[in-house]
Amino acid sequence: MGSDCIFCKIRSGAIPSEILHDNDACFVIRDIQPKAPVHLLVIPNEHVTFVSTLGLQHDAIMGSLFRTAHEAARREGISGTGYRLVVNQGPDAGQAVDHLHLHVLGGRRLGEMG
Ligand code: 5GP
Ligand code: ZN
Secondary structure: OOOOOOHHHHHHOOOOOOOOOEEOOOOOOOOOOOOOOOOEEEOOOOOOOOHOOOOHHHHHHHHHHHHHHHHHHHOOOOOOEEEEOOOOOOOOOOOOOOOOOOEEEOOOOOOOOO
């Protein structure tokens, strides 16, 4: 756990937050500043910081992250209309929390990326 990490604190319960779903690999919360009608964060239980620090040992977790994202989208009723998965890596992408996470965005027609 990163001692100053917001997502680790949410996972441990130190910061109260509604956890929509959790499993052995990851958990799902709503983004506090939603950019779309549905904006979820799928976060590994393990404090992995960046895409660049992923190793072979994380392959199963990453697979679960994507499956959990789809399941969370289905529960929100947007799996049929579609959604966007985003990972911000580093300063140019605007990564604000250094604990790798998948954004799930949907519920409206999303604009072009970039
Ligand atoms: P990043 O820019 O690192 O990819 O995204 C971090 C996301 O975490 C942002 O969209 C931000 O709104 C969200 N966030 C930051 N702090 C909190 C928090 O305490 N609770 C929740 N639910 N979301 C947060
Ligand atoms: Zn963390």
